Amino acid sequence: MLKRLSTSIAGILLLLVFFVLVMLNNQLLGSVRLDLTENQVYSLSEGSKQVLKELDEPVHLYFFFSDKASKGMTSLRNYANRVESLLEEYRSASGGKIVLHKVDPEPFSEAEDEANRFGLTAATLGSAGDAIYLGLAARNAFDDEKVIGFFDPQQESFLEYEISKLIYQLSDPKDVKVTVITDLQVQGGQNPMTGRFDPAWTSITQLQQLYDVQVLGSDISQVPEDTDVLLLVHPKAFSDALLLSIDQYALGGGKLMAFVDPHHESDPMGAMGGANSSSLDKLFTAWGVQFDAGNVVLDAATGLDIRTQSGVTRHMGFLGLGREQLDSKDVVTSGLELLNGASFGHFTPPTGTSLKWHPLLTSSRSTSLMDNMTYAMTRDAKQLSSGFVDANQSYVLAARLSGRANSAFDALPEGSEPQELLASGELNVILVGDTDLLTDRFWVSQSNFFGQTIFTPFANNGDFLTNAVENLGGSNALISIRSRGTFSRPFEVVQALTVKAEQAFRDQEQLLQQQLDETEQALAQLQGQRSDSGALVLDAQQQEALEDFMQKKIEIRKALREVRHQLDKDIERLGSWLKLINIAVMPILLVLLLGLLARLMRKKAGEVKHG
Structure with missing residues (x-):
């Protein structure tokens, strides 16, 4: 009985210690961060911290994300969480100079009107035609405004640079x-x-x-x-x-x-x-x-084709530099497709x-060097290739x-x-x-x-x-802020589930889309029946059919949203299981393991004492 009572008291004390440690962590270590990701994608670079340090006046950031309208869009929501986490880092590191507002611009709401007033981009994603916002607006103490119309997941490596640039422009708004x-x-x-x-x-x-x-x-x-x-x-x-x-x-x-x-x-x-x-x-x-x-670079691989009197000829001194020749990790050259130049x-x-x-x-x-004097005096592009010797450099x-x-x-x-x-x-x-x-x-x-x-x-x-x-x-x-790594990593299980879900629901989605197209065509035909004055003329039967088509259109759009949600259902279920394992199961297993080790150590100590 006494042993059972002491165990209960120990459990209660352990629980109290846990809550005390949590409170101390929130109060004393709330600003402490440990980023264990490969490229430190959840941390701010020293350049961004310096931009925040130089802020003289508060900057208000308005993060617009269509949270409710994007349900079922797993990849987009994950990227939105990535952006939000980084914005929280800016707020935390600013010492109160960054004020972060999170806004869900629901359709026909004042928040949507505010997003439109800032000039944010409303992306229409999916066949249901929902408008999705994922952008950032910022305002300084002098009411100067800057915006990022839409956070493109394809440009994730420059996410920190774009946000820091926006903050810097508001902190130093003078013309360049x-x-x-x-x-x-x-x-x-x-x-x-x-x-x-x-x-x-x-x-x-x-x-x-x-x-x-x-x-x-x-x-x-x-x-x-x-x-x-x-x-x-x-x-x-x-x-x-x-x-x-x-x-x-x-x-x-x-x-x-x-x-x-x-x-x-x-x-x-x-x-x-x-x-x-x-x-x-x-x-x-x-x-x-x-x-x-003193030398011009001749390039057989990137040389541009030019038209001469004898036809089309490749000019090895006129270069067309494509993506392979442009650094994709620098903000100056990222996103560029082609640069043309000469000599x-x-x-x-x-x-x-x-x-x-x-x-x-x-x-x-596939290059070679030619003396600039010889190059300048060469009038025929074919002569550049006749003496070309590939240096493989x-x-x-x-x-x-x-x-x-x-x-x-x-x-x-x-x-x-x-x-x-x-x-x-x-x-x-x-x-x-x-x-x-x-x-x-x-x-x-x-x-x-x-x-x-x-x-x-x-x-x-x-x-x-x-x-x-x-x-x-x-x-x-x-x-100093250039491209950073991306937070997404290949997840083969999720990819397999996505392929399986798409195969299972693609036929149903196509059928619904066909029905939606037919319904919209019928509506267009009915609405096209107008009199000479331009007014819509329908009898009672046609009016009833019009209302039925409108209701059917709403139902089909709802069904399409449900199908789209079903596509990610297995992925969300997998995510829930992973959260359960990480948050609950693993700590319990760790406690049990520590308890087993403690019991073994006590048993061993008792054997040594009696021995």
């Missing part, structure tokens, strides 16, 4: 100032060969529609102080004073994108004397980067430094460069203004080994529509430039 330094006629001008006026480059015009863009020539000696992003397009013979200003701008935290080229063949005058190459050797040498301005040069990564090197564009391995055509670098100047050059020199600093640079890709002929076509010139893109060159400026226009913390 872009300075372009070039001697090329990017804003249009008279063509010296034809005498005609060439229009502005569409890539630059597109930037001007999005940002505050200033185009300057190489005759300046200073980078404007208010520059957020600096673009160098085909730099040639820059003065030491200008190179010093660019050097100090980059080391002082400025964002730089440089387009260099072994041969800019889009300049009608520049190619008349042979190769028309760029030069930033003084800065590249200081950074440890090598750019081969690319290649970069060699820095060695012996702490600089980080991240290739964005690469060639295929892939070359880096564009890359990111970041980290600490030294200045290219140890003293002030003659003629520069007195200033204190930065000996080193943190770089954030994107280098591109071609300038022709910015010109219209490689990515947009022109057509005349009632006297107005219409530009239609056939490649993503403009998107590449815009993505890069948008990325560089953010803070260093935001730039």
Whole structure:
């Protein structure tokens, strides 16, 4: 009796200890997180934490998800939970600066009106035609608003970047100032060969529609102080004073994108004397980067077909870089399909430094190098292939460069203004080994529509430039956030259940869909019976038939939703069993195992004592 009583008291004490520990955990360890996933997908990167740390005013996040309307959509609901968990991490790490609101925009509700007012995208999923919201709206203390119209599960690797970018834009809403330094006629001008006026480059015009863009020539000696992003397009013979200003701008935290080229063949005058190459050797040498301005990369695999007098010929110097040559894990190149350019040069990564090197564009391995002077004087594309020798090597055509670098100047050059020199600093640079890709002929076509010139893109060159400026226009913390892993993993049991369920219910779904189509056709025929005045004219029998068809349509749509729900029923049942096993069965088994071990240890101790 006494032994049974002591066991009961021990159980009660154990239960009390459990509740006390839970309360202490909630009070003292509520903000502690342990992310054991492979790519830390439920944790914030240091860049996101820095963006939150720099918040001066609260930011309200409104997470819109159609919870009730999405029942049965297992994969979408799982992704919505993933987004919600990450938003909770932002709220938890912000120290109260992020206020999270969760909204279910049910049909015909005020919440749905609010989602529409923010401009969120209502996706119509499934044959039942339900509108599903899965988006984010944000507002700062000054009533500035930013939105993510719909969270695309296909872009999950950039989920954290998109959310952090939205928060950063609300914390620093000023316009991005872009300075372009070039001697090329990017804003249009008279063509010296034809005498005609060439229009502005569409890539630059597109930037001007999005940002505050200033185009300057190489005759300046200073980078404007208010520059957020600096673009160098085909730099040639820059003065030491200008190179010093660019050097100090980059080391002082400025964002730089440089387009260099072994041969800019889009300049009608520049190619008349042979190769028309760029030069930033003084800065590249200081950074440890090598750019081969003397050779053009020929690529047999990505060469574009061009039309000549003798027919269609592959031009190995005109490259069409597809997805295999674009880095899918970087926000600048992810989602792009094709980049066209000409006479690319290649970069060699820095060695012996702490600089980080991240290739964005690469060639295929079916490549060869040709001297830029020989290339510039070659007029027939067939001659490029006649002497082609495959080097079986892939070359880096564009890359990111970041980290600490030294200045290219140890003293002030003659003629520069007195200033204190930065000996080193943190770089954030994107280098591109071609300038022709910015010109219209490689990515947009022109057509005349009632006297107005219409530009239609056939490649993503403009998107590449815009993505890069948008990325560089953010803070260093935001730039450091790139693609993350995905939380989903192949689940063979679930996949097998899905296939089995689809086979079982597909015929029923198709039959219901056919009935729905027939009903809608009959409704259209009845509603088409109108008088000369436009009014709907139906007799009593037709009116009854119309009401029956409307009721039948509602019933069929309901049945379709039920079928769709049945498709995921076995998966949800499996999930319930897994939750039961993880939450209840496993802890019970662990307690029983610990109890058995304790009993064995007491028994062993008793044997030793009596022995």
